[in-house]
Amino acid sequence: MSDVSRRGFMQAASVAAAAMGAVSAKAGVAVAPAAGKIKVISSSNGAEATRKAYEMIAVGSDPLDAVVAGVAIVEDDPNDTSVGYGGLPNERGIVELDAAVMHGPTHHAGAVASLQNIRHPAQVALQVLRRSDHVLLVGAGALDFARAHGFQEENLLTEHSRKIWLRWKETMSEKDDWLPDPNEKEPGVAAFFEKNTILSSDGSRLRFRRPTGTIHCSGINAAGDISCTTTTSGLAFKIPGRVGDSPIIGAGLYCDNEVGSCGSTGRGEANLQNLCSFAGVELMRQGASPEEAGMEILNRVVKTTETRLRDQDGRPDFGLNFYLIAKDGRHAGVTLWGPEKYSITDENGTRLEECRALFTKPKG
Ligand code: GLY
Numbered sequence: 105m106s107d108v109s110r111r112g113f114m115q116a117a118s119v120a121a122a123a124m125g126a127v128s129a130k131a132g133v134a135v136a137p138a139a140g141k142i143k144v145i146s147s148s149n150g151a152e153a154t155r156k157a158y159e160m161i162a163v164g165s166d167p168l169d170a171v172v173a174g175v176a177i178v179e180d181d182p183n184d185t186s187v188g189y190g191g192l193p194n195e196r197g198i199v200e201l202d203a204a205v206m207h208g209p210t211h212h213a214g215a216v217a218s219l220q221n222i223r224h225p226a227q228v229a230l231q232v233l234r235r236s237d238h239v240l241l242v243g244a245g246a247l248d249f250a251r252a253h254g255f256q257e258e259n260l261l262t263e264h265s266r267k268i269w270l271r272w273k274e275t276m277s278e279k280d281d282w283l284p285d286p287n288e289k290e291p292g293v294a295a296f297f298e299k300n301t302i303l304s305s306d307g308s309r310l311r312f313r314r315p316t317g318t319i320h321c322s323g324i325n326a327a328g329d330i331s332c333t334t335t336t337s338g339l340a341f342k343i344p345g346r347v348g349d350s351p352i353i354g355a356g357l358y359c360d361n362e363v364g365s366c367g368s369t370g371r372g373e374a375n376l377q378n379l380c381s382f383a384g385v386e387l388m389r390q391g392a393s394p395e396e397a398g399m400e401i402l403n404r405v406v407k408t409t410e411t412r413l414r415d416q417d418g419r420p421d422f423g424l425n426f427y428l429i430a431k432d433g434r435h436a437g438v439t440l441w442g443p444e445k446y447s448i449t450d451e452n453g454t455r456l457e458e459c460r461a462l463f464t465k466p467k468g
């Protein structure tokens with residue numbers, strides 16, 4: 105555990121012990137702190153989110169409030185170009201966000217899609233759950249709803265994301281009138297295109313693969329109550345109005361308070377076609393461990409992947425990850441392409457653990 109992780113964990117553990125002690129004193133019964141049962145898991149970009157959510161759950165917050173507060177850290181982070189403020193925009197250069205929340209104890213859900221100008225879409229999704237009779241609001245309606253609830257509008261496109269988008273637009277085709285700057289020197293822009301360039305499916309040429317980032321976060325408290333959220337700026341440079349898996353209940357996330365939770369990052373279309381998070385929870389209901397359930401949904405995605413999205417060996421050439429937690433606290437991250445990690449905060453602190461991978465990327 106890093107020093108930072110250890111420090112955060114020790115603070116959370118002492119807060120948890122104090123909180124549990126207070127509950128025990130009130131009830132007049134000497135009960136050992138049960139903070140060890142609290143677990144929060146997330147995608148690899150969610151270490152700070154899981155730490156924050158753990159600390160909140162430890163002092164008695166509802167796991168749903170806790171995970172939404174946790175992912176707000178990543179929604180605020182301009183350096184995460186897959187979520188919230190600084191997320192990569194659609195093909196017109198406008199940031200469009202998708203998010204959903206699900207509350208295990210009530211089985212209620214809320215979601216927003218294609219939301220512009222609001223940096224915390226998961227918080228708007230939470231208001232959809234709590235302050236409307238609907239589950240999913242999109243586009244202008246979602247923005248009106250957010251405004252009505254006091255969310256402030258702002259431009260979510262950072263200079264960094266704008267430059268990446270402009271470079272993409274200028275280099276996409278030689279048949280249009282947009283010309284790239286031959287003196288472009290910003291290292292972040294070049295690094296972005298380098299990182300997302302892969303061999304084409306026939307192995308013969310390099311091609312640019314657009315990232316689908318996202319953060320998912322699930323939390324379980326000492327009583328076994330589970331909630332989760334997923335929030336994203338979606339596929340970079342998407343067609344305006346494209347909605348991915350993140351705000352779709354059963355795809356980007358799902359939880360059942362009797363069973364567990366599952367959420368996703370990666371290529372939303374593959375997940376939408378298989379409703380993987382719902383399937384993952386149902387497989388755990390039938391007795392699969394989180395890892396077994398995760399590998400089964402990945403295998404279903406492999407079976408249904410169309411040829412144009414397969415590499416020369418017939419494997420899907422996109423990324424897709426799932427994060428599963430069972431009511432008894434067992435958890436797993438699974439990925440189509442390893443190595444890949446997921447974040448966890450529990451009684452042992454905050455750390456990254458290895459996802460079980462269906463396929464492994466060649467080194468280099
Ligand atoms: N999983 C994020 C997206 O495809 O939008």
